Amino acid sequence: DAGITQSPRHKVTETGTPVTLRCHQTENHRYMYWYRQDPGHGLRLIHYSYGVKDTDKGEVSDGYSVSRSKTEDFLLTLESATSSQTSVYFCAIATSGTNEQFFGPGTRLTVL
């Protein structure tokens, strides 16, 4: 599992509340990614990081922000959750020099 954990694994929240999802890795990988998975859309990249404090947007970044203050943690924040952000969120890491990506177990988020 490439030493990737995600927390929480499940969360139910209400529209308008802030939500932070955490991705933690134990193997010091430089590259980390946040995806969302929705029926009929596959996996879509939200944000990614290529080092501590180095982040950039993916294809569906609106409404999301990220932070990476240390190598092992990559946080995804929904500043004001909306029902359209109900999804399963996956974190992934890439092993440097190979671009093989390995995924965490996912967080199921429901916004009521």
Place this chain on the structure above:
Amino acid sequence: GENVEQHPSTLSVQEGDSAVIKCTYSDSASNYFPWYKQELGKGPQLIIDIRSNVGEKKDQRIAVTLNKTAKHFSLHITETQPEDSAVYFCAASRDSGGSNYKLTFGKGTLLTVNP
């Protein structure tokens, strides 16, 4: 940007038969093509990948073929077993640090292997 199309969206086969899933991509600079298997309630798992310097790669019952001219690649599973039932995703990427190793995924294929 890259666009990856995957077909079919669902595939049902009898145990022991072969299954083929096909993907096309749009960015001629893409040169890394992984395949992922996702079981219910789990994260995607990398099962095989191919880089553009080879046309075919095999690992036991699974194989991937790549046609760079036509910009398509395929996953082949032989002698299918019920435990092969899952959602399979293809993806494409430029194989360089400059791309930050970002993957573009197809929308997935639900494979059902009937005993």
